[in-house]
Amino acid sequence: MLAGKHVLLIISGGIAAFKSLDLIRRLRERDVQVTPVLTRAAEQFVTPLSVSALAGTKVYRDLFDLTDEAEMGHIELSRAADLVVVAPASADLMAKMAAGLANDLASTLLLATDKRVLIAPAMNVRMWDHPATQRNLATLQADGVLSVGPNSGDMACGEYGPGRMSEPLEIVDGIAAALGEGSLQGKRILITSGPTHEPIDPVRYIANRSSGAQGTALANALADLGAEVHFVTGPASAAMPRAAQITRVETARAMKDAVMAALPADAAIFAAAVADWHVTSASDSKIKKEGDGLPILSFAENPDILAGVAQLKTGRPKLVIGFAAETDDVIAHATAKRLRKGCDWIVANDVSPETGIMGGTENDVTLITQDGAEDWPRMPKSDVSRQLAARIAEALG
Ligand code: CTP
Numbered sequence: 001m002l003a004g005k006h007v008l009l010i011i012s013g014g015i016a017a018f019k020s021l022d023l024i025r026r027l028r029e030r031d032v033q034v035t036p037v038l039t040r041a042a043e044q045f046v047t048p049l050s051v052s053a054l055a056g057t058k059v060y061r062d063l064f065d066l067t068d069e070a071e072m073g074h075i076e077l078s079r080a081a082d083l084v085v086v087a088p089a090s091a092d093l094m095a096k097m098a099a100g101l102a103n104d105l106a107s108t109l110l111l112a113t114d115k116r117v118l119i120a121p122a123m124n125v126r127m128w129d130h131p132a133t134q135r136n137l138a139t140l141q142a143d144g145v146l147s148v149g150p151n152s153g154d155m156a157c158g159e160y161g162p163g164r165m166s167e168p169l170e171i172v173d174g175i176a177a178a179l180g181e182g183s184l185q186g187k188r189i190l191i192t193s194g195p196t197h198e199p200i201d202p203v204r205y206i207a208n209r210s211s212g213a214q215g216t217a218l219a220n221a222l223a224d225l226g227a228e229v230h231f232v233t234g235p236a237s238a239a240m241p242r243a244a245q246i247t248r249v250e251t252a253r254a255m256k257d258a259v260m261a262a263l264p265a266d267a268a269i270f271a272a273a274v275a276d277w278h279v280t281s282a283s284d285s286k287i288k289k290e291g292d293g294l295p296i297l298s299f300a301e302n303p304d305i306l307a308g309v310a311q312l313k314t315g316r317p318k319l320v321i322g323f324a325a326e327t328d329d330v331i332a333h334a335t336a337k338r339l340r341k342g343c344d345w346i347v348a349n350d351v352s353p354e355t356g357i358m359g360g361t362e363n364d365v366t367l368i369t370q371d372g373a374e375d376w377p378r379m380p381k382s383d384v385s386r387q388l389a390a391r392i393a394e395a396l397g
Pocket of ligand 1: 272302
């Protein structure tokens with residue numbers, strides 16, 4: 001329950017600052033006390049009056065405001081709240097935080113606080129990807145700063161990619177989890193993600209087009225609700241989750257061993273695109289062209305990791321969820337797959353090349369449960385993940 005909690009909300013400069021007005025509204029609806037702080041740059045995007053009206057309280061604006069100093073010193077201000085939230089967190093403010101600068105009210109509060117800090121970054125995609133920002137993020141994470149987002153999508157600057165501030169309700173989830181009030185607090189969730197690589201020889205392998213983006217998005221959404229996430233991933237190109245225990249594997253057989261070693265779990269989600277076969281004739285040395293004609297590969301079936309866990313007699317997670325990537329008769333195939341594998345839910349999607357789903361940022365899924373098929377509208381993978389995480393929280397009670 002968030003009611004009665006107190007959040008110090010620092011709004012820094014950026015077009016996403018307008019979403020912070022809605023964030024304040026969402027927090028107030030949940031009876032959270034919000035003390036807002038605006039940086040000078042933020043005042044170019046939202047007015048102190050609108051922030052103050054929504055928060056129902058005074059807005060703190062400048063370090064050298066002597067009246068504020070007399071009323072409440074910045075040390076006290078930084079410690080009176082249960083949590084400090086920075087939304088949006090601009091590249092500039094993240095850099096100041098990482099460097100420990102204190103040259104305005106926001107950065108001084110962040111340096112003086114003894115409370116946990118949660119940032120919701122928002123910036124241009126190149127600024128986000130810049131090594132300096134990624135270095136600052138790593139420093140902040142090592143300092144124990146929590147983060148939510150950014151999401152991928154169209155940006156106000158006309159570019160596309162990661163950098164959009166998380167939606168207000170995602171930040172509310174992040175705040176709840178940071179305060180130990182997340183709906184998945186205390187739950188342990190295992191996720192498989194990415195492709196597997198099945199070696200042919202030391203330099204060649206068989207793989208697939210999975211990027212691991214859906215698995216990472218899911219891990220982030222579950223962690224935002226307070227879950228303890230164990231992430232077993234093949235060689236994925238997507239970023240790794242922000243807060244998860246990560247085990248990296250290459251082959252399907254190694255993935256199975258890592259999954260078994262990671263149990264028990266309250267829920268297990270199999271988002272990996274596992275190769276169905278491995279090469280039994282794999283060579284220890286590089287296969288050369290000048291042999292006896294074309295190489296002949298022989299295959300054996302890989303273990304079905306999802307079916308193995310779903311059919312465990314003891315230690316089966318309460319909720320076992322599979323994904324079904326299909327190119328035709330999606331619902332019929334996925335429904336049959338749910339029964340055949342013995343899992344509780346299947347998240348089915350059409351991965352025909354024209355959908356752009358495999359390796360893309362959006363997904364168009366049908367959730368298949370014992371109650372039938374539920375068609376979800378096409379949306380970013382981060383939104384699919386948030387909705388799925390909320391459903392998982394409901395099911396785990
Ligand atoms: N899966 C798994 N281990 C495997 C194969 C698949 O854990 N060896 C899981 C996937 O992570 C996914 C689900 O099973 O959650 C369905 O994967 P999919 O490739 O669609 O199913 P297959 O069993 O491989 O069926 P087919 O390729 O015949 O469609």
